[in-house]
Amino acid sequence: MKKTVIICVDDESVVLVSLRDQLRNHLGQTYDIEIAESGEEAIELFSELLEDNVEIPLVISDQIMPGLKGDELLIQLHQGYPKTLKILLTGQADAEVVGNAVNNANLYRYISKPWDEPDLCLTVTEALRSYTQDKQLIGQNKQLQILYDKAQQEIVERKRFEVLLAEANQTLEHKVDERTQELSQAIENLKATQNQLIAQEKMASLGTLTAGIAHEIKNPLNFVNNFAQLSIGLADELIELLTEQKPIVNSEDWVYIHEILTDLKLNAASINEEGQRADSIVRNMLLHSGGTVGQFQKTDLNILLDETIQLTYHSIRAKDVTFNINLETYFDSTIEPISVIIQDISRAFLNMINNACYAAHHKKISQPTNIVPIVRVTTKKLPDFIEIRVWDNGSGLPSEVQDKLFTPFFTTKPAGEGTGLGLSITYDIIVQVHQGKIDVNTELGEFTEFIISLPKQKLGNE
Numbered sequence: 001m002k003k004t005v006i007i008c009v010d011d012e013s014v015v016l017v018s019l020r021d022q023l024r025n026h027l028g029q030t031y032d033i034e035i036a037e038s039g040e041e042a043i044e045l046f047s048e049l050l051e052d053n054v055e056i057p058l059v060i061s062d063q064i065m066p067g068l069k070g071d072e073l074l075i076q077l078h079q080g081y082p083k084t085l086k087i088l089l090t091g092q093a094d095a096e097v098v099g100n101a102v103n104n105a106n107l108y109r110y111i112s113k114p115w116d117e118p119d120l121c122l123t124v125t126e127a128l129r130s131y132t133q134d135k136q137l138i139g140q141n142k143q144l145q146i147l148y149d150k151a152q153q154e155i156v157e158r159k160r161f162e163v164l165l166a167e168a169n170q171t172l173e174h175k176v177d178e179r180t181q182e183l184s185q186a187i188e189n190l191k192a193t194q195n196q197l198i199a200q201e202k203m204a205s206l207g208t209l210t211a212g213i214a215h216e217i218k219n220p221l222n223f224v225n226n227f228a229q230l231s232i233g234l235a236d237e238l239i240e241l242l243t244e245q246k247p248i249v250n251s252e253d254w255v256y257i258h259e260i261l262t263d264l265k266l267n268a269a270s271i272n273e274e275g276q277r278a279d280s281i282v283r284n285m286l287l288h289s290g291g292t293v294g295q296f297q298k299t300d301l302n303i304l305l306d307e308t309i310q311l312t313y314h315s316i317r318a319k320d321v322t323f324n325i326n327l328e329t330y331f332d333s334t335i336e337p338i339s340v341i342i343q344d345i346s347r348a349f350l351n352m353i354n355n356a357c358y359a360a361h362h363k364k365i366s367q368p369t370n371i372v373p374i375v376r377v378t379t380k381k382l383p384d385f386i387e388i389r390v391w392d393n394g395s396g397l398p399s400e401v402q403d404k405l406f407t408p409f410f411t412t413k414p415a416g417e418g419t420g421l422g423l424s425i426t427y428d429i430i431v432q433v434h435q436g437k438i439d440v441n442t443e444l445g446e447f448t449e450f451i452i453s454l455p456k457q458k459l460g461n462e
């Protein structure tokens, strides 16, 4: 282990040797005592020793020397090695020199020459103790600083972790939210598909039922029509025969028989006419009751509506020649085809247009005014929906009717004119099967407007 060194500086070698010996006696082997005979030599010695990593706790220098003076030496050393303690030996108390050394070299003590050996030894012991203490303090400070730095680092780390944790928590929450949303969306889709399937099945079985009934009626109806036509023919033949027999038959009887035959022919014609009407109803029923679950197909609603309007108008006209209304259409030409089940949607439109025509026409009949009966059908493209409005200037809807509009078999029409199924089926088709909605606007005595909104993008299965 390298020793620590105390440097003594004096130009008088006798004094220098005595100083060294006294210190050696006092300090024993613990410290090496090195000597220098001038300030310059001391500086050289200092840097040599430090190069060898030798520790120099104390330097004792004489003040009055040729060349570098004691205070100058100590000031110079202090600039390079502030930790080394400095003691100045002065011939006579020179306040100015001491003051200079205290202020600029952090002088530890000055000792007057000739010195008192015990005083010198005490001072040196004290200086070395103070140096060691300072060193320990510095060491402890260093350790404290290290601990402080470590603690500081830990705080920074912990903060970083806290931030990371908060971020991770947020991400987790976000993910949970996303998953929950996805799940509820999936459930929604599932429910929608389920409702759609149920409604489609319902429509299909209703269709099958209608088709069955229509089929059953069709045969007897054919008989009725055929025999009515035959009866007309037979009545014609009889009338012809009767005409030939006119000269030989009693004229009163002849007129009577002719009247009866003519009535019979008219009756048969009426039966035939009504039968034909019944036949067209049955044909219509068969036409609209596919009886199978329909397929979704991209469809141009404007075209479909136009066809449905024509069909409705003419089928009403066929039954009632007095029927006459203004049919207005305002179609948005920018709407793109959307996925619908054609026969179902057209049935829904047909029901609504039928109701509107009926309402407008009947208002005109029941309270003849100058007002022209109007049915107006409008289409419009909205961001997510296609909107179809069916407007009529009929009687409007009383609130008790509004409450039951979509209830199956609810009708205000006279027996035989309405089944009360139209809007209930329409509701199933629009809301359940096509995930759309139906809104109603009305003013009693003024108008009724049904607003159908069909989603552009279909939910559930295609």
Ligand SMILES: Nc1ncnc2c1ncn2[C@@H]1O[C@H](COP(=O)(O)OP(=O)(O)OP(=O)(O)O)[C@@H](O)[C@H]1O
Binding pocket: 351, 355, 356, 359, 392, 394, 395, 396, 397, 401, 405, 410, 411, 412, 413, 417, 418, 419, 420, 421, 422, 423, 424, 448
């Ligand atoms: N545009 C309308 N104006 C006035 N009343 C209406 C209109 N549409 C429907 N209603 C009322 O709602 C009732 C139910 O209509 P819905 O279409 O379900 O059955 P319906 O027309 O009576 O019979 P169906 O359509 O089966 O032949 C109608 O009887 C009528 O009172």
Ligand SMILES: [Mg+2]
Binding pocket: 351, 354, 355, 418, 422, 423
């Ligand atoms: Mg109806």
